[in-house]
Amino acid sequence: MTYFSDKNCSKTSFSKKNMLCLGIESTAHTFGVGICELSRGKIKILANELDTYKPKLGWGIIPREAAEHHKRVKEEVLERALSVADVELRDIDFLAISRGPGLPPCLNVGMRFVKELAEKCKKPVYGVNHCVAHIEIGLHSTKARDPVVVYVSGGNTQIIAFVANRYRCFGETIDMALGNALDHFAREAGLPMPGGPEIERLARKGKHYVELPYVVKGMDLSFTGVLTAALRKLRSGCNLCDLCYSLQETCFAMLVEVTERALAHVGKNEVLLTGGVAANKRLQEMLAIMCKERGAKFFVVPREYARDNGAMIALVGLLMARSGASVLRDFTILPRWRTDEVEITWR
DSSP states (O other), X not given: OOSSOOTTXXXXXXXXXXXXXXXXXXXXXXXXXXXXEEETXXXXXXXXXXXXXXXXXXXXXXXXXXXXXXXXXXXXXXXHHHHXXXXXXXXXXXXXXXXXXXXXXXXXXXXXXXXXXXXXXXXXXXXXXXXXXXXXXXXXXSSOSSOEEEEEOSSOEEEEEEETTEEEEEEEBSSSOHHHHHHHHHHHTTOOSSHHHHHHHHXXXXXXXXXXXXXXXXXXXXXXXXXXXXXXXXXXXXXXXXXXXXXXXXXXXXHHHHHHHHHHHHTOOEEEXXXXXXXXXXXXXXXXXXXXXXXXXXXXXXXXXXXOXXXXXXXXXXXXXXXXXXXXXXXXXXXXXXXXXXXXXXX
């Protein structure tokens, strides 16, 4: 769903002073339910409950298994969120659902669940872009106002800036996302999932840099060659800690380079790091150094909101409602919904 009106959407009024939105996230391994409140013009997060599917050692996400996990936990996660927020379902003014991008089996669980809830409590639903939600939760939780956004997660790697009513991509991966590359390496190395934190932990013990391909193509990035080379060296007996250190240093340096050029190109003076990989301290350090050298301010989304979560979906639901955006009538998923396909009506 785009945020402008079409035959599948209709407008809803926004006249109450206090409004509650319940958001559901189910794009990949995490099923989350968040509740946000708009009161006196300010948005407050009341609840952010989740449950994450964990594949067996050596495996990545198996979409059908993840979807079955979401089916099992959805009611319990919902009840926890309502309890933490101290509200009942009937108190909710509208619902929001992460419509994409993501894994179709997982997205379908969330979409069916929100449709059931909408029919049960007779509330309107907003379809939220998962990537946009990561950006907005970063803006909400920091003092960033108009940053270049470094969005890095298991499924996405994009350098973004707000221009002409959209979050435009000024650089992105041309193959696999950075988080996916780190997870793939971790699985091959026999590390538990998610792989990023394990690689970060071992990288601190690395003492020697191992030469790996550095692949920046214009403003875009490629991680498949870096991953292939790292796996080849792993199988040849290279020290795992050194490889983790080298993999991080190479991939993060590529990301910082493109971010710095985007910062210069769009003329902004802020950088916001968001998404699951944003929790990595070394990536934060490298971006902070670059920003300091350029005289730019650096912001990082808090760890609790870096991962996939329902609060960010509820937040965008409130923003959409406040701006008079169209509500969802066509309950279909959009697995390949790009960040820059969304018209931002609230900025």
